Amino acid sequence: MTPTGRKPDEGERYRTILETAARLICERGYEGTSMQEIAAACRMTKAGLYHHIQNxxxxxxxxxxxxxxxxxxxxxxxxxxxxxxxxxxxxxxxxxxxxxxxxxxxxxxxxxxxxxxxxxxxxxxxxxxxxxxxxxxxxxxxxxxxxxxxxxxxxxxxxxxxxxxxxxxxxxxxxxxxxxxxxxxxxxxxxxLPGLSTPAASTTDANASAPLRMVPRAASGEEPQ
Amino acid sequence: MTPTGRKPDEGERYRTILETAARLICERGYEGTSMQEIAAACRMTKAGLYHHIQNxxxxxxxxxxxxxxxxxxxxxxxxxxxxxxxxxxxxxxxxxxxxxxxxxxxxxxxxxxxxxxxxxxxxxxxxxxxxxxxxxxxxxxxxxxxxxxxxxxxxxxxxxxxxxxxxxxxxxxxxxxxxxxxxxxxxxxxxxLPGLSTPAASTTDANASAPLRMVPRAASGEEPQ
DNA sequence: CACTGCCTACCGACCGGTAGGTAGCACTGG
DNA sequence: CCAGTGCTACCTACCGGTCGGTAGGCAGTG
Structure with a gap:
């Protein structure tokens, strides 16, 4: 595959398994989620899933x-x-x-x-x-x-x-x-944590000590639902 | 039942079942606890347990x-x-x-x-x-x-x-x-909840309005495990 | 006799996990 | 160029055991 040496998976597949399993376990609980269901959600059989994980x-x-x-x-x-x-x-x-x-x-x-x-x-x-x-x-x-x-x-x-x-x-x-x-x-x-009275939005006013390290995080995804 | 009123159980048995089941479910989670285990902890068989509960x-x-x-x-x-x-x-x-x-x-x-x-x-x-x-x-x-x-x-x-x-x-x-x-x-x-600086022990000082209704509960069991 | 409280014995479904096979690919030697 | 080899990523089929739940019986009590 892709002679330049890409190899599409390389653990990426493993991480999507973790994320898929996490979604199910988060919804139904650990004991309430069967390996069957996790495998199906990964579009695999159970044995296929067990190829990637131990138990x-x-x-x-x-x-x-x-x-x-x-x-x-x-x-x-x-x-x-x-x-x-x-x-x-x-x-x-x-x-x-x-x-x-x-x-x-x-x-x-x-x-x-x-x-x-x-x-x-x-x-x-x-x-x-x-x-x-x-x-x-x-x-x-x-x-x-x-x-x-x-x-x-x-x-x-x-x-x-x-x-x-x-x-x-x-x-x-x-x-x-x-x-x-x-x-x-x-x-x-x-x-x-008393202090600033209007703490939202502009966090730049109060922290005289550490003005760097402000997080950019906002403004990205985060739709309601 | 029993016009004089005794009847040893009258739901008391049921409540001990609830408490026993609660102990197990609290320890192992709901899905992680089988009816078998609950029945055994009540010193019953599973069918015996199902005589008292629906499911x-x-x-x-x-x-x-x-x-x-x-x-x-x-x-x-x-x-x-x-x-x-x-x-x-x-x-x-x-x-x-x-x-x-x-x-x-x-x-x-x-x-x-x-x-x-x-x-x-x-x-x-x-x-x-x-x-x-x-x-x-x-x-x-x-x-x-x-x-x-x-x-x-x-x-x-x-x-x-x-x-x-x-x-x-x-x-x-x-x-x-x-x-x-x-x-x-x-x-x-x-x-x-700012206010009184030494709030423990004597709770009788602050509630000028409702001095009754204080719970007696204390002083009983409660060993440090 | 009826009723309660509990039993033995069993149901089909599903559990976590595995044995063993195979399709598809990369790499090698000839 | 191509058969052979080895490896990854899956598959089908199955394991013993346990799940929640039930049918039907039986001893004790009123």
Missing amino acids: KEQLLFAIMNYGMDVFEEQVLAPVQDVVDPVERLRQCMRHNIHLVTSGRSKEVIIILHEHATLTGEPREFIDRRKKRYVRFLEDAFADASRQGLLPGVDPTVAAFSFLGMVLWVYKWFKPDGRLTEEQIADGMVAMI | KEQLLFAIMNYGMDVFEEQVLAPVQDVVDPVERLRQCMRHNIHLVTSGRSKEVIIILHEHATLTGEPREFIDRRKKRYVRFLEDAFADASRQGLLPGVDPTVAAFSFLGMVLWVYKWFKPDGRLTEEQIADGMVAMI
Whole structure:
């Protein structure tokens, strides 16, 4: 095929399998989705699917790792160099809410929902990756608290409160509902990260410390539904 | 039955079935728990179990309704007559966190986790019961906002933020971990419900309006696992 | 006798997973 | 140029086991 050496697949096929499986598992749950259904959705037979993966559990593990990759790239990486801890948390919150509401990454939703499905070493591996995010938030809250920018709440409680608010969104958000992603982000930022009174749109006014690293993300896809 | 009224069971057997099934489903998920396992845990055969219930879905529905009953009795009822909206939210938050952390009501955890498992009319029925709680919180936040006691965030966003913080706890709380239920409650109250600086222990100081209705529940079981 | 509460024994469907075969391609030696 | 070899990407057919659910019986109690 294509003598210049392209080879169209090279793991690309594998990634579409992960995405297809993620879509189904996100809709019906891990235990509620059969390998048969996943194979059919990939337009394959079950045996064909098993040519690419080892077993169902490893498939879930791969999906979750893929989801963690996406998360770290879209939420963590863009903000980790922001100097002001409160601004860091604000931007982080916005990115995280966007990730959950955009509905583009079913893998992330699966990580959230199937938090107790994996066991043993794979479970611990994913938990370690999650824990890194918790630590990141704890540090930011501790920083902010030390600088007197936020009331001194236990950083762990603060971090999990942040996470709860933001991640719970996947349970109730409707893309065509009354609330837009921006309204939710603005509201939640206002609730636990005081500061700027008009936080949306022009984020360029307040962060005197880290004017770089502003995310371009907006303006792309994101149709209602 | 039995005109003198005794009849040892009278639905008591049914309730222990619900509780046993809830324990298993809470641990392994709805789809991951077989009727065989539930029957065995009730020290019955599967056919024996089916003598008491109609089918698996109806069993889940019954568990969820039972959970909503417990929730309304332990969280909603004790606080709904508190006049000050912020104090109402504070007490509500504490009761709700207690319900989730005490681990006594697996049914409530199932309601949280299996939010998309039921379909059709049963699903809508449970959703309607949940919606009542959301409305209760929205009203409280709107009240507080109108009285200038809280910053004016959209009441729906505020309500779901409250819920996210509080309910997400089921995903990470460890009874024998560093954080106690009280520390979590104090921290979360401090984060979104400003006011009293030492809020724990004596809840008798703030509610000038409804000194009754305080729950006795405490002091019983609740070992650190 | 009727009824409750539970049993044994079984149903068809489906589960995750595999054995073994094959079509199509790239590469090689002659 | 082309047969042979090896490999990838699938397939059909099947495995033992389990799923949710049921028919029908039977012992105990009123």
